[in-house]
Amino acid sequence: MERRFAYIWFCHLTTDQLAIRKPELKGIPFVLAAPERGRMVIRAVSPAANAAGIVVGMVLADARALMPDLKMFDQQPGKEERLLRALAAWFLRYTPVAAIDLPDGLILDITGCAHLWGGEQNYLEDILARLSAAGYHLRAAITDTVGMSWAVARYGTGRVIIERGAQREILKAMPPAGLRLAPEILDRLSKLGFYRIGSFIDMPRAVLRRRFGVSIAERLDQALGLVTETITPVQPVVPFDERLPCLEPIRTANGIQIAIRNLLEQICLRLLRENKGLRKSVLTYYRVDGVVQKIEIGTNQAVRNMEHLFKLFELKISTIRPGLGIELFVLEAPIVEALSRQQETLWTAAHQEDTAVANLLDRVAGRVGAGAVHRYLPDEHHWPERSLKQAASLDQQPDIPWPEDQPRPVSLLPKPEPIQVTSPVPDYPPMLFIYKGKVHKIRRADGPERIEQEWWIDNGLQRDYYCVEDESGARYWVFRSGHYDSGATQWYLHGFFA
Numbered sequence: 001m002e003r004r005f006a007y008i009w010f011c012h013l014t015t016d017q018l019a020i021r022k023p024e025l026k027g028i029p030f031v032l033a034a035p036e037r038g039r040m041v042i043r044a045v046s047p048a049a050n051a052a053g054i055v056v057g058m059v060l061a062d063a064r065a066l067m068p069d070l071k072m073f074d075q076q077p078g079k080e081e082r083l084l085r086a087l088a089a090w091f092l093r094y095t096p097v098a099a100i101d102l103p104d105g106l107i108l109d110i111t112g113c114a115h116l117w118g119g120e121q122n123y124l125e126d127i128l129a130r131l132s133a134a135g136y137h138l139r140a141a142i143t144d145t146v147g148m149s150w151a152v153a154r155y156g157t158g159r160v161i162i163e164r165g166a167q168r169e170i171l172k173a174m175p176p177a178g179l180r181l182a183p184e185i186l187d188r189l190s191k192l193g194f195y196r197i198g199s200f201i202d203m204p205r206a207v208l209r210r211r212f213g214v215s216i217a218e219r220l221d222q223a224l225g226l227v228t229e230t231i232t233p234v235q236p237v238v239p240f241d242e243r244l245p246c247l248e249p250i251r252t253a254n255g256i257q258i259a260i261r262n263l264l265e266q267i268c269l270r271l272l273r274e275n276k277g278l279r280k281s282v283l284t285y286y287r288v289d290g291v292v293q294k295i296e297i298g299t300n301q302a303v304r305n306m307e308h309l310f311k312l313f314e315l316k317i318s319t320i321r322p323g324l325g326i327e328l329f330v331l332e333a334p335i336v337e338a339l340s341r342q343q344e345t346l347w348t349a350a351h352q353e354d355t356a357v358a359n360l361l362d363r364v365a366g367r368v369g370a371g372a373v374h375r376y377l378p379d380e381h382h383w384p385e386r387s388l389k390q391a392a393s394l395d396q397q398p399d400i401p402w403p404e405d406q407p408r409p410v411s412l413l414p415k416p417e418p419i420q421v422t423s424p425v426p427d428y429p430p431m432l433f434i435y436k437g438k439v440h441k442i443r444r445a446d447g448p449e450r451i452e453q454e455w456w457i458d459n460g461l462q463r464d465y466y467c468v469e470d471e472s473g474a475r476y477w478v479f480r481s482g483h484y485d486s487g488a489t490q491w492y493l494h495g496f497f498a
Contacts, residue, residue, distance in 0.1 A: 172198030249325020277302025409495030
């Protein structure tokens with residue numbers, strides 16, 4: 001597929017944004033200035049000020065000599081980059097690859113995107129209409145290369161959508177500044193009478209490098225597509241993503257369900273072709289009022305079953321607020337795992353029960369949150385609070401079996417809590433204990449079970465554990481820390497039996 005790039009040049013980026021925030025400035029000449037060597041220098045001009053002859057780089061005092069009522073605002077450092085990043089994120093509704101070009105441009109890789117709007121002409125017109133309505137002054141172009149799009153947007157005088165094969169002739173008619181050259185190189189070209197790119201475009205590259213440096217030949221080759229120019233998008237491109245633009249804004253739950261099904265069908269087909277399964281999916285929807293919102297789902301194992309994935313999204317459809325309508329849906333799968341067709345068939349046939357459990361856990365996590373569902377495995381440690389670990393996945397197998405030779409509580413406190421105990425000595429279970437202000441009289445008790453601390457981890461006292469039952473039938477797991485002869489013992493509650 002032939003690559004196509006669009007360049008969006010915001011002619012008055014920061015002043016337009018200020019006028020949008022303060023509508024009373026619309027149509028009024030004003031500038032943004034910053035201190036430089038003890039004087040205020042203009043860094044940005046509004047369209048009205050520019051029409052009156054005020055330009056960037058002019059000293060503020062000189063500008064006010066031409067226009068005494070010129071308004072001035074302080075230029076905020078880094079404002080251009082923040083604005084461009086925000087605009088690039090907004091442009092993700094048009095393309096997944098949007099990069100900033102400081103100080104006032106955006107580069108869009110629109111390969112395979114324009115047909116969703118009915119062609120490049122409609123695509124570009126939609127962009128220009130929306131941003132112009134918002135209050136931005138801009139120019140744009142679409143060509144085969146980043147460099148050519150940059151040149152046409154800033155210096156083009158005719159067509160702004162250039163087809164393959166016509167770019168060289170158009171580039172020849174442009175000034176050398178259309179190649180994004182340094183000012184000193186432009187000065188040397190001007191002194192030699194090279195006022196158009198066509199004056200030197202056919203010169204040997206070795207001659208150009210020797211006379212003007214490496215950059216001029218590189219810029220020429222980039223503009224003509226002889227050298228590939230890479231761009232850095234504001235967001236990493238997700239390898240598995242599908243987009244669904246809507247001819248009419250969607251506002252109903254039924255319409256949202258249909259959109260999600262269509263996207264899931266497309267992405268599951270891609271996963272099938274590449275022997276992948278989905279572990280995490282994010283649905284981003286763009287509303288006509290500019291609001292962008294997301295919902296996401298996760299699975300415990302690689303999945304490409306469309307019905308199961310739709311059920312997970314269905315749990316969250318009620319949280320979607322379409323407002324005046326949703327104009328674009330984007331479904332991404334940022335986390336995928338290998339899952340061949342044979343694996344999927346074998347897993348379904350031989351592990352139907354495990355698959356059902358995984359699907360159930362996915363639905364539970366969708367309702368209460370993934371952080372509320374945990375799976376634990378035994379770990380090789382003596383102390384109970386260290387004797388288990390959280391599993392990384394649903395199918396992770398334990399390194400050792402669960403101990404079955406001694407009773408263990410169904411609920412273990414993450415940290416033992418001290419209790420007050422009355423007990424006969426030397427080696428008897430307690431007669432009663434007080435926990436959170438309540439007295440528990442012991443009716444039955446088993447023990448002790450001695451558990452030592454691992455000396456290679458930490459120094460600590462041994463523990464003597466007892467299973468005790470109070471008068472109400474509730475059973476507890478308590479222990480005495482330290483030997484009773486030491487005189488420094490302390491009793492703790494560590495768990496609850498069913």
